[in-house]
Amino acid sequence: QQQVKQSPQSLIVQKGGISIINCAYENTAFDYFPWYQQFPGKGPALLIAIRPDVSEKKEGRFTISFNKSAKQFSLHIMDSQPGDSATYFCAASNTGRDDKIIFGKGTRLHILP
Amino acid sequence: NAGVTQTPKFRILKIGQSMTLQCTQDMxxxxxxxYRQDPGMGLKLIYYSVGAGITDxxxxPNGYNVSRSTTExxxxxxxxxxxxxxxxxxxASSYPxxxxxFGPGTRLTVL
Incomplete structure (x- = not known):
C-alpha cells in the first residue's frame, strides 16, 4: 500500500511558467508534509514543508497548497527556471511518533530554456 | 558541522559478499x-532508530541489519x-x- 501518491511522474515546463506537482496521502496521523529537491548524484534536500493546520505556505517562488479534507497537497513553482530542473519528492511523517519520512515516488521536472 | 557523512561513496560487491555502510552525524x-533509492521508486525506508540502543x-528490511550503539x-x-x-x-538524521x-549517498552495485 502506497501511503503517499505523487503525480505526475515527469513534467516539462517552459521557462517562466508554473510547475505543479500533486500528492495525496492516506494516513490521517501524518502531521508534517515536506517537499524535497534532488539533483543527480546528490541526496534529497528539504525545500519547503507544511503542517496540516494551514492551507498554504509560500517561500519565494515555492508554494505548498494543502487540502486536509481531501488529504491532498501540491507544490507550485512560480516563474520556473532551468536551475529548478531536478527530481521533486513529496513526503509525510508523524512527528509525534517516530518521524519516519514516507516518500512519494518522485517527479522529474525539466524546465525548457 | 559536517552534517551526515556516509562511506563509502561507491562499492561493487559480488553476490554473497557482505559489507557495512557507515553513517555518522554530528548534529x-x-x-x-x-533509505534505499531505486530509479522511479522514490526512497524506501529500510531501518530507523529513535535513539541509541533502539532500532526498528x-x-x-529484508537482507539488512542495523545497530545503534551511539547517537552519532x-x-x-x-x-x-x-x-x-x-x-x-x-x-538521514532528524529531530521531529x-x-x-540526508547524507550524500552510497552507490552499491551487486554483480
Missing part, C-alpha cells in the same frame, strides 16, 4: 534512518549481498519536524 539528532524495521553512528549491514540490493543508499538531513 546530536536522536532519530536516524536508512521500515518498509524493506548508525551502520547498515548487508549480509549475503544479492543483485536486488543494487541501489543508492541514503542515511525538521524534514531530515
Amino acid at each position: 546530536n539528532h536522536n532519530y536516524m534512518y536508512w 524495521k521500515g518498509e524493506v 553512528d548508525f551502520p547498515l549491514r548487508l549480509e549475503l549481498a544479492a543483485p536486488s540490493q543494487t541501489s543508492v543508499y541514503f542515511c 519536524g525538521s524534514g531530515g538531513f
